Amino acid sequence: MTQLAQTLGDLKASGWKSVPIKEELRTNAVAKIAAGEPLFDGVLGYENTVMPQLENALLAGHDIIFLGERGQAKTRMIRSLTGLLDEWMPVVAGSEINDDPYNPVSKHARDLIAAEGDNTPISWVHRDERYGEKLATPDTSIADLIGEVDPIKVAEGRYLSDELTLHYGLVPRTNRGIFAINEIPDLAERIQVGLLNVLEERDVQIRGYKIRLPLDVILLASANPDDYTNRGRIITPLKDRFGSQIRTHYPLDIATEVAIVRQEARPPSIGSVKVTVPAYMEEIIATFTQLARVSTHVNQKSGVSVRLTVSNYEVLAANALRRGLRAGENTVVTRICDLDALPASSSGKIEIESLEEGREGAIVDNMLRSAVLAVYKAKVTPDQVRDVVGAFEEGIVAHTGEDVTSVDEARLVETMPPLRNVVLTLTEGDESPAAIASAVELVLEGLHLSKRLNKDSSGSRSTYRSRG
Numbered sequence: 001m002t003q004l005a006q007t008l009g010d011l012k013a014s015g016w017k018s019v020p021i022k023e024e025l026r027t028n029a030v031a032k033i034a035a036g037e038p039l040f041d042g043v044l045g046y047e048n049t050v051m052p053q054l055e056n057a058l059l060a061g062h063d064i065i066f067l068g069e070r071g072q073a074k075t076r077m078i079r080s081l082t083g084l085l086d087e088w089m090p091v092v093a094g095s096e097i098n099d100d101p102y103n104p105v106s107k108h109a110r111d112l113i114a115a116e117g118d119n120t121p122i123s124w125v126h127r128d129e130r131y132g133e134k135l136a137t138p139d140t141s142i143a144d145l146i147g148e149v150d151p152i153k154v155a156e157g158r159y160l161s162d163e164l165t166l167h168y169g170l171v172p173r174t175n176r177g178i179f180a181i182n183e184i185p186d187l188a189e190r191i192q193v194g195l196l197n198v199l200e201e202r203d204v205q206i207r208g209y210k211i212r213l214p215l216d217v218i219l220l221a222s223a224n225p226d227d228y229t230n231r232g233r234i235i236t237p238l239k240d241r242f243g244s245q246i247r248t249h250y251p252l253d254i255a256t257e258v259a260i261v262r263q264e265a266r267p268p269s270i271g272s273v274k275v276t277v278p279a280y281m282e283e284i285i286a287t288f289t290q291l292a293r294v295s296t297h298v299n300q301k302s303g304v305s306v307r308l309t310v311s312n313y314e315v316l317a318a319n320a321l322r323r324g325l326r327a328g329e330n331t332v333v334t335r336i337c338d339l340d341a342l343p344a345s346s347s348g349k350i351e352i353e354s355l356e357e358g359r360e361g362a363i364v365d366n367m368l369r370s371a372v373l374a375v376y377k378a379k380v381t382p383d384q385v386r387d388v389v390g391a392f393e394e395g396i397v398a399h400t401g402e403d404v405t406s407v408d409e410a411r412l413v414e415t416m417p418p419l420r421n422v423v424l425t426l427t428e429g430d431e432s433p434a435a436i437a438s439a440v441e442l443v444l445e446g447l448h449l450s451k452r453l454n455k456d457s458s459g460s461r462s463t464y465r466s467r468g
Helices: 008-014 021-034 050-060 074-084 107-119 151-155 189-199 225-231 236-241 254-264 279-294 306-327 336-346 360-379 382-393 406-410 417-427 433-449
Strands: 064-067 088-092 122-126 131-135 147-149 166-168 177-182 217-223 244-247 274-276 331-333 398-401 453-458 461-466
Touching: 008 107, 008 122, 021 050, 021 074, 021 217, 050 074, 050 244, 064 074, 074 131, 074 177, 074 217, 088 107, 189 217, 189 236, 254 279, 254 306, 274 306, 279 306, 279 336, 279 360, 279 433, 306 331, 306 336, 331 433, 336 360, 336 398, 336 433, 360 433, 382 417, 382 433, 382 461, 398 433, 406 433, 417 433, 433 453, 433 461
Parallel strands: 064 217, 064 244, 131 177, 177 217, 274 331
Antiparallel strands: 088 122, 147 166, 398 461, 453 461
16 A cells, blocks of 8 residues: 555556456456456355356446345355455545546546646545445435435535535445445336436436536346346336346255355354264255255245255254253264254245145155155165164164263164164264264164154154064
């Protein structure tokens, strides 16, 4: 910052050139694309679907609308585009609308440059400050977006005809930057009309004033498909002015869902108590979400967000932590019994459609069991557990649950030698009691769901025995 130009004369001497915002984004996007780098980090699963469309839109210099269900990283992508801006941008000092020193548009900047010339003071704005955002709500007004007369400035003695009495709205204040409107269909149609000039003529007009502010701004918007067609709509002239409409989507596979959860989830930890979530438990959580997205019992119009997976992951870990604290264990691994905590974190994120009252819990439970069975079948082959089933047929009974300690559950591999090999395969060689207990529960529950064992549940405890 100390070496940046401080006056207009210094800026001219430095050789700095002014470029439109879309050209700036295009230039920096070209550099990343040519280097084989992603446009931004932290958005997973869009590499071959959404990102190519976004790159095309930026190269074409388009205003963009992202269309997709909730929890599809629309806002994150929009906010991340600030990383494609130059780190610092010069503005006329004191400007409310980031006036370009070479092409000032506000009266303040024009008068200052006319009076000071090359001595006009310059300020520098960081790229993070060149982003503006508004959540579309029914009470959003033109004054919020474009501007209005400031009565305080009028009271100070200025005439209403004086341009300096204007209080600029969010769009002008984001001049030479990125402006985003989230859930744009919720914006009243009469307010949407006020954005027409911004998108096409690249200016704004404030009522009662014969002024024209030629703004340099890229407009981005997000919309939910259901709102897009039903609850609200984008007026046809406004839709026509967006250059690109990009459709987002949920993760297409379990691996991507798991990767997002590992990036986003914040599982609890307390002092020396460590909670570990094995890969197969992560996959169960992700599979549950994927099943919900295709279930006929779930309202697919409302969507099943990745937030469901993240919340379930965190609650799973929290339940394991609570269980470990009660048992006095310092090393805790999530188990199948911890899945009983998931309905609390799932019910608010899944809109169940059922003809029968009170069926919501049963539907969620069925999807959870289906997720466990799917992961079990992917991890364990029938040959690996044939002798385990034989051991139960000889009279062995196994108890699991929240009130059974990891050490007690781990002893099952000693009383049932055939169980040891399949368990160690799941734990990848980890022979700690907590890891073994977790794997034991997956095997036993998988055998039950495969109709190889019987299961009796009482409270938080489950008992597995032979079907004979």
